[in-house]
Amino acid sequence: MELTSRRHTVADTDGAMEYCYTNGWSDGFPVVPPTEERIVGMLAAAGLEPSYQCAFIENRQISVTAEKVAINAVMAGCKAEYFPVVVAAVEAIGDPLYGYHGPATSTGGSAVFMCVNGPIAKEIGMNSGDNLFGPGWRANSTIGRAVRLVMRNTIGTLPGELDRSSLGHGGKFSFCIAENEEDSPWPPFHTTRGFRKDQNAVTVFAALAPHQYSNQLSSTPDGILKTACAQMKISAGSGRHPQYAMVFAGEHQVTIKKNGWTREQVQEYVFEHAQIPVAELKRNFIIAGDITPDDERTMKPIVAKPQDLLVFAAGGKAGVQSAYIPGWGSTAGSQSVTREIRKA
């Protein structure tokens, strides 16, 4: 296995970390020095040749090879066994449906939300529970970080240059979860995308920050969803029709499961109830135009169709919190993509 990337000789491990900072190859945290042994270990875990093209970014005319992905995965602190997940996520953001250029460069400031499904999530120790979007699990932290480093270093999505996010958010360090398939009220998310339960897959979604809502007063699914809808009606995607992720945590999962609501019922309910008059959107300068009498009666849903609500089960078992995550832009610019994770 021959690596073709440029090589740099540095004094020692400390020198390597500083060298990466000096060259602008870090997200701000120290990186693991990408040595040959570590890079080859990554590639072997996915059974990939260094020259394998994981993605081609049309607007940048950049071929993202497995070698470059492996280098960045080492730097991010990934174990070799995580590498197939990183590769699948990079393949997914290279899918034209994801539309890399828009969400990566936009002032809108999205991150790559990733949800891993299938047996691999447990095998590599991914978190699907407590502190879901927070720190503490190596796989969650470093897989997402690896994808961001690929975007930064290999594709050139540099803050202030080709990443013009006005604000960005913490998910741009890492925004990677697994679904809690055991306790979920629904079949695993990836089975809604044509995969079998025993297959491994990652779903990527160009996403703004998660918005947490709390409902401890209702013991019915529609009661919980009423709170979600009230907050989603006017949120980042109002008037734009992006996709939205909805992540249901412990106690809400239990309530929904107990009442037997399917994922499709949740989608239908939210589609019907997270609607707002066009006039209200115009009055609040969310969409353009003069208000007509019809606008007071014309309701605009938060998404174009129920299936644009991506419904996941994950988060701590205790508590009455769940979250919705607005997608970037509109579905014309970016949509979520699910890719199979292939191990060697």
Added chain:
Amino acid sequence: MPIQIFDPTTEATARKINYAPRPKSLKGLRVGLVDNTKHNSDQLLLRIADILEREHGAKAHIIRKKKSSGVAPHAEIVDEYKAACDVVVAGVGD
């Protein structure tokens, strides 16, 4: 002990890019405008078309809208530009 690390960036490779030939003058030419979907993009482009026609002799213009600011124009409008335009004005910004 010195160690060797590998470069995570993309090494630039030389490649030839073909540009469409630039006209010497806009006189009598038809202008295509790419509405990038940003608010007021159409207003700005129509003003540009007006200047190109009034001050530079362009003959006519058409304006078509992309599906999203972040994506390339779709095939259908590219075909229209090809059939009905000699030059195209495109750009995106906030």
